[in-house]
Amino acid sequence: MKVRQITIIFTFLFLSVNMSAQDRPVFHANGLIFKKPRPSWVDSVMTGLTLEQKIAQLMVVRVPLNLTDAKAAEFSAKMNELGVGGVCFFAGTAKRQVELTKLFQHEAKVPLLVCLDAEWGLGMRLTDCFSFPRNAIFGSLQNGANDLVYRMGEEIGRQCKMIGVHINFAPVVDINSNPKNPVIGTRSFGTDREQVARLGESYIQGMQSQGVMAVAKHFPGHGDTDKDSHLQLPVINHSLPYIDSIDLYPFRKAISANAGGIMIAHLQVNELDKSRPSSLSQVIVEDLLRNKMNFNGLIITDGLDMKGITNDYKDGQGELLALEAGNDILLLPPDVEKSISVIAQAAGNSKVLRNKIDYHCRRVLQAKYELIVDKQLDLNDLIAPDITDLQRCNDIIADLNINLDRRIDSLINLGIASKAYPGCQIVVMHKGRLVMSRSYGQLSYDADADSVTNQTVYDLASLTKITATTLAMMKLVDGGRVKLDDPLSRYLPYLKNTDKEKITIREAMSHIARLKAFDSYWQRTSNRDSIFQLIAESKLNSARKYLYSDLGFILLSDLVEKVTGMPLDMYVERHFYIPMGLQSTHFNPISKGVDIERIAPTEIDTLRGVIRGYVHDPNAYALGGVSGHAGLFSTAEEVALIMQMLLNGGELDGHRYISSAIVDTFTSRHYVNLDNRRALGFDKVTFKPSTASTPAPEASQESFGHTGFTGTMAWADPKNELVFVFLSNRVHPIATPNKLAKMNIRTDLHSFLYQDINKK
Numbered sequence: 001m002k003v004r005q006i007t008i009i010f011t012f013l014f015l016s017v018n019m020s021a022q023d024r025p026v027f028h029a030n031g032l033i034f035k036k037p038r039p040s041w042v043d044s045v046m047t048g049l050t051l052e053q054k055i056a057q058l059m060v061v062r063v064p065l066n067l068t069d070a071k072a073a074e075f076s077a078k079m080n081e082l083g084v085g086g087v088c089f090f091a092g093t094a095k096r097q098v099e100l101t102k103l104f105q106h107e108a109k110v111p112l113l114v115c116l117d118a119e120w121g122l123g124m125r126l127t128d129c130f131s132f133p134r135n136a137i138f139g140s141l142q143n144g145a146n147d148l149v150y151r152m153g154e155e156i157g158r159q160c161k162m163i164g165v166h167i168n169f170a171p172v173v174d175i176n177s178n179p180k181n182p183v184i185g186t187r188s189f190g191t192d193r194e195q196v197a198r199l200g201e202s203y204i205q206g207m208q209s210q211g212v213m214a215v216a217k218h219f220p221g222h223g224d225t226d227k228d229s230h231l232q233l234p235v236i237n238h239s240l241p242y243i244d245s246i247d248l249y250p251f252r253k254a255i256s257a258n259a260g261g262i263m264i265a266h267l268q269v270n271e272l273d274k275s276r277p278s279s280l281s282q283v284i285v286e287d288l289l290r291n292k293m294n295f296n297g298l299i300i301t302d303g304l305d306m307k308g309i310t311n312d313y314k315d316g317q318g319e320l321l322a323l324e325a326g327n328d329i330l331l332l333p334p335d336v337e338k339s340i341s342v343i344a345q346a347a348g349n350s351k352v353l354r355n356k357i358d359y360h361c362r363r364v365l366q367a368k369y370e371l372i373v374d375k376q377l378d379l380n381d382l383i384a385p386d387i388t389d390l391q392r393c394n395d396i397i398a399d400l401n402i403n404l405d406r407r408i409d410s411l412i413n414l415g416i417a418s419k420a421y422p423g424c425q426i427v428v429m430h431k432g433r434l435v436m437s438r439s440y441g442q443l444s445y446d447a448d449a450d451s452v453t454n455q456t457v458y459d460l461a462s463l464t465k466i467t468a469t470t471l472a473m474m475k476l477v478d479g480g481r482v483k484l485d486d487p488l489s490r491y492l493p494y495l496k497n498t499d500k501e502k503i504t505i506r507e508a509m510s511h512i513a514r515l516k517a518f519d520s521y522w523q524r525t526s527n528r529d530s531i532f533q534l535i536a537e538s539k540l541n542s543a544r545k546y547l548y549s550d551l552g553f554i555l556l557s558d559l560v561e562k563v564t565g566m567p568l569d570m571y572v573e574r575h576f577y578i579p580m581g582l583q584s585t586h587f588n589p590i591s592k593g594v595d596i597e598r599i600a601p602t603e604i605d606t607l608r609g610v611i612r613g614y615v616h617d618p619n620a621y622a623l624g625g626v627s628g629h630a631g632l633f634s635t636a637e638e639v640a641l642i643m644q645m646l647l648n649g650g651e652l653d654g655h656r657y658i659s660s661a662i663v664d665t666f667t668s669r670h671y672v673n674l675d676n677r678r679a680l681g682f683d684k685v686t687f688k689p690s691t692a693s694t695p696a697p698e699a700s701q702e703s704f705g706h707t708g709f710t711g712t713m714a715w716a717d718p719k720n721e722l723v724f725v726f727l728s729n730r731v732h733p734i735a736t737p738n739k740l741a742k743m744n745i746r747t748d749l750h751s752f753l754y755q756d757i758n759k760k
Helices: 040-047 049-059 069-082 094-107 135-139 146-161 195-206 241-245 247-254 283-294 318-326 336-348 350-372 387-417 461-478 505-509 528-537 551-564 569-578 618-622 638-648 662-668 745-759
Strands: 060-062 087-090 115-116 213-219 261-264 298-301 424-430 433-441 632-634 705-709 712-717 721-728
Touching: 040 146, 049 060, 049 069, 049 336, 049 350, 060 336, 060 638, 069 094, 069 195, 087 094, 094 115, 115 350, 135 146, 135 195, 146 195, 146 213, 146 387, 195 213, 195 247, 213 247, 247 261, 247 662, 261 283, 283 298, 283 318, 283 350, 298 350, 318 336, 318 350, 336 350, 350 705, 387 424, 387 745, 424 638, 424 745, 433 461, 461 551, 461 569, 461 632, 461 638, 461 662, 461 705, 461 712, 505 551, 505 745, 528 618, 551 569, 638 712, 638 721, 712 745, 721 745
Parallel strands: 060 087, 087 115, 213 261, 261 298
Antiparallel strands: 424 433, 424 721, 705 712, 712 721
C-alpha cells in the first residue's frame, strides 16, 4: 500500500482548511489548550454528517478480541457505516494493534480517536509491551516521585503515540481511602489528597508532553467504595464538605494541569444526586464538573457496558441519559446501533437534544483536529515499541530502585526521629543472596552514644522461640529422640499428676495447650527448678483455643536439657551456631566474650538499672538468662542466616542441619480447625492478610517467622524466596508506649520489599 494511500490526512477534510500558523490551536507541553480553530474544518465535517452519524461520533467502541483479517475488515466497514467516533483496544500485541489501527484509520471517512486503557503502560493491555509498577509504588516514595512519575507518563505517552493511540484513560486520581475497595487499591497513588493530586499532575503533564491526551479518573471519586462498578453500582455517602475538600481535590488539580479529559464514574453519590448514577447525572457532569469546576476538556463516561449501569438502564437508555447529562464521549455502549436509534428518536422530538448533539459532536471533532488532523501524522510511521524502548523503561525503573532504597532509609529514620527506637539493623536476603544489610541510628538517645553497626548485638526476646528452642525441637524430632504427640510429662516428671499431664509437644508449640499467657514468676523466686514447679501448679485455661504463651516454651527448654543432657544454649550452639559460623549468637553474651560496648541496651529498670548484655525478660533473667521463650542475643545478619537455612529446607552452604520434611512439618499449621494461625514455634500470617498484622499483607501463606518484645522481627517466605530481619532496642529507655508497633514500621518495611519484588 503506498504511503499516500494510507495517510491519516483525509484530502477532502483539508480542502476547506486555510489558516495561518498563529490561528491554529495550540497543544502545550503541559496539556491540551482548546483554542477553537477556525470553523471551516469542523464545519466541513459537520455538514457531511447525518443526525445518526453525529450521535455515532460521540461513541468509542470496543475492538473485538482476536480479529482475523476478514473480521477486522467487517468491523471497519460497520464502523464506517455507522460513523462511530473512535475505538478502544483492550488486548493483543502492539504489532497487531498497529496493523488494525492502520486498517481502521485508512478506511475511516472521519479520523478515529484511538483509545487505550493503559494506566501502568502498554503492557497492561498488550503482551509484548512494558508494564511499570502500579501507582501505589510511586505514591509510597517519600521524595523523588514527581520526576519519576512525569518520566513514566512521558514514556507511556511516547509509546502510545508510536502505535497510533491518541487518548490514554489514565491516570487514576482517586484517593485510596477504603482498604476494602475491590477496584482501586494499588491503582491509586495513595491515601493522601495532596500526594494523589501532585503525582496525578506529574503523570498528566508527562503524557501530554507527547501529544497524547490524559484522562483523570474516576470523577467525582471512586476511592471510598467497597463495591466494583463493573459488577454493581457503588454508593457514596460522604458529606458535601468532604466531597468538596477531599474527593474533588485531585480533579481540581488535574484541571489546573490542563488534563485533556476526565472520566465519569458509575457511582451513586447521594449528597450530589440521589436519583441518578454520577455518569448519568446532569447535576454532577454538567452543573458541577463543566460549569462549577470550569472543566473545558472532554468528559468521558466510564464503560457503559459495566453492570453499574446496565443492571438498571438497558436498550440505549443509559447512553441517552449520559448524553443528556453532558458527557462528550459515550464509552463502550453495549449495543451501538440500538443506542444511536434511541438517541435519534428522542432527538427527533427535541430541538434541545439536537442542539446538545451538535455541541458535543463539535467538541469531539475539535479534539480530533487537535490530536490528529493538525499533527498531519502518517500512518506509515506507526510502529510497535522495541528493545530500545524497553531500555528507556528500565532506566526509569533503575532510578525507582534507588528511590525505594531512599524510601526504606526515610521510614527507618522517621522511626528514629519519632523515638520509636534509638537505632536498628535491617537485613534482606532474596533468592539466597544478601541484598541489604544496613544499620541506623545509635545505641541510645545519648548525644555521645555509639552508632549502631552491623556488629551490634541485640536482645532477640521472643525470636529465641524460633532461633533456639524450635531449632532444638526440630533436631530432636528429626533424630527420633522425641515425637510431636508425646506428652511433655514423659520427659518432665513434675507435670505428672497435674492438669498438664496430657499436654503434648505439638500443643505446647502451637500455643493451644490451655496454658496461661505468662506469669511474673521472677517476683516469687529466682530458682530455676522452682519456676518449673510454679508452672506445673498453675491453672489451665478452660477453653481449648489459641493463646500465645511463654510457659510452654519455658517447659520445652527444660525438656531439651532432660533429653540431651545439656542445657538449651549448649545444645543449639553445638548443633547449629558453631557449625554455621555464627560468632555473635549467644545466651548470656558477656560470659561468652562479647564486648558489652557492642551490645545495645534495653530498658532502664528500677531494680536492675540499665539492662545491657543481660536478658530483658525478667522470667528469663530469673532462669539464669537461658530459657526457651527469651534470652538469645544476635545480630541481624546472623539471624538472617538461620532463617535462610530454614528457607532452604534445613540446609546452608552444603551442610544439612535438619531434614526438609521436618522443616515443612514445623512451619505448617496443625490446628486450623481451632482457628489457630500458628505453626510449631513459628508465627504465620493471618488467614486473611491484613495491615494490622506485623508481617506484610503481601507475605504468602507459606511464610513463617516471629517478632520480639524488644523490637525485633524475623520472617522467611519460601514462595518469594525472601528473608527479612529487623532488630532494634525499642524498649530503651522505657518499654511503653510501643511506638514501633503503632507506627507500623516493621510491616511497612516488609511490604516495601514485596512491592519491589513484584515490580521486578
